[in-house]
Amino acid sequence: MNRTLYGNLIFELSKKGRKGYSLPQDYDRTHTTAELPEALRRKEAARLPECDELTVVRHYTNLSHNNFGVNDGFYPLGSCTMKYNPVINEEIAGLKAFAGLHPLQPAVTCQGALEVYYNLQESLAELAGLSEFTLNPCAGAHGELTGLMVIRAYHEAQGNKRTKVLIPDSAHGTNPASAAVCGLEVVEVKSLADGTVDVEHLRQLLDEMGEQVAAMMMTNPNTLGIFEPHVLEITEMVHKAGGLMYYDGANLNALLGECRPGDMGFDVMHINLHKTFSTPHGGGGPGSGPVGVRKGLEQFLPTPRVKKVVVNYDSESEPSEWEGFMIDWGTDTALGSVGNFFGNFGVMLKAYAYILSLGSENIKQVGPLATLNANYIKERLKDDYLLPIKGLCKHEVVFDGLKDKSTGVTTMDVAKRLLDYGYHAPTIYFPLLFHESLMIEPTENESKETIDAFIDVMHKIAEEAKTDPELVKTAPHNTPIGRVDDVLAAKQPVTTYWKALENK
């Protein structure tokens, strides 16, 4: 992109009175606001940019060239499972018969869509080892909140006053946030030096406050990519104290096809379809956070839900059977609605397409291949990057910055330098257990050649840190925007374009 020609804000390109349309002379410009009360009417024109169509198209086309996605290159953003979104997913979701559906049309007119919806609920339940799923939550954290609401409803139905949620100190930040939003109180469980849950500390907490514990939330493998070796003991301890176990499905990709949260004793979980099931992520979303429960908790799930029905009827000659799908809009025990209608149906179509594309045999390779890729990177980088936790990791590996700390080159610098080489940066400064966390998640999609090339660049940066530390500390050099001042951005953010223009 030519920054001199095309590096402006759309507001800088604006010329008063310029437009990309023409309307009839006698067009009444006031009729759209005639019904609005005087107090709500705008007194002066909105300061919207005024441009011709070609300028607008060029502006956004050039901006789009600055984007970086999985389709552009390797995207090892730890904890986010940035896997490839297969093209067939988009084709299926774009079919007119799906894209043209209305959420209020009668169930009898959209049996195919309901069948997909139902089958996805069933597929997720089978992959998770749980009884039933709701697909309504629209994001991972939305799923967490919904799952905790199910847990709260369960305890209330039992007449229990349980308000505390145990959360390991290594957890995703959304866990304590979801618990707080749900009106529950967070109690932190300590980690051992190897990053796994301190079972003795958990025991102590359960002894102290077991009767008040509503649930424990866990991510397994945890945020360090380590499989919790005592997970069975932990779920048993919490169950014995009367609490439920919540599984944060953010890291489910590591286990897909190998083992199931339900079999580990988890009662409630969410799945990020936009991670494990290959649907678009981040700005390309929307997300989807289905919530599953074990047997006995189904009645608390939110509505509406899609159910399979078999109707027997007697025709004139012989008894017949009709199998189909219906919408359950609500029951006495259900949570009610957690969003608009059924959640993000387009995302579900893509996830279901992914599951069927892989099939029951290939899907078993997802977790093992993701794990193999992460461990290969770990072993090949551990001489240059500090590996705080030895041994096998699962789908992602966490380094504590460069091994040679004498150069003064930080994890931030390494991440910025990676941009120069055409890679998306890994996740940095998370998890908080280390000062210089650098978290790499390759996913199962990447070939050995791609991973080798990335490893070579990581070695090269480690070398640069020794021979030319300033080069790394001032990176990136090859991107449209150089090193940003993140202190200034945090302290004095400019959030209005007019202010940005006035300061120019």
Added chain:
Amino acid sequence: MAKFMEGLRYSESHEYIRVEGEYGYIGISDYAQHALGNVVYVDMPDVDDEVTAGEEFGAVESVKAASDLISPVSGTVVEVNEALEDKPELLNEDAFANWIIKVQLSDPSELDALMDVEAYKEHCKE
């Protein structure tokens, strides 16, 4: 290298307290500000708020992460360091000179559970 200061009591979560009579000045250690990096915001309680030993009383936000402030003692907030509202970077410049809150201690015996500077140095090495 992080600096350590004699005569203060330290908590495992890297807060210090400087005791003067019935009052204590609570802040974060130099080690903590190093680990956090550039501090961009300090969330402080109000005067007259109660704080409890081992519980959160505010947060420090840096370009890397937001970190809860855990009170090393119980008591009542009698003053907050208002200079930090506009200049949170004072914590990076001198974490020991720039305390965050001044507390009237309700149970001075809680100080015994905190570390002296030697024990705290060891704690930071772990």
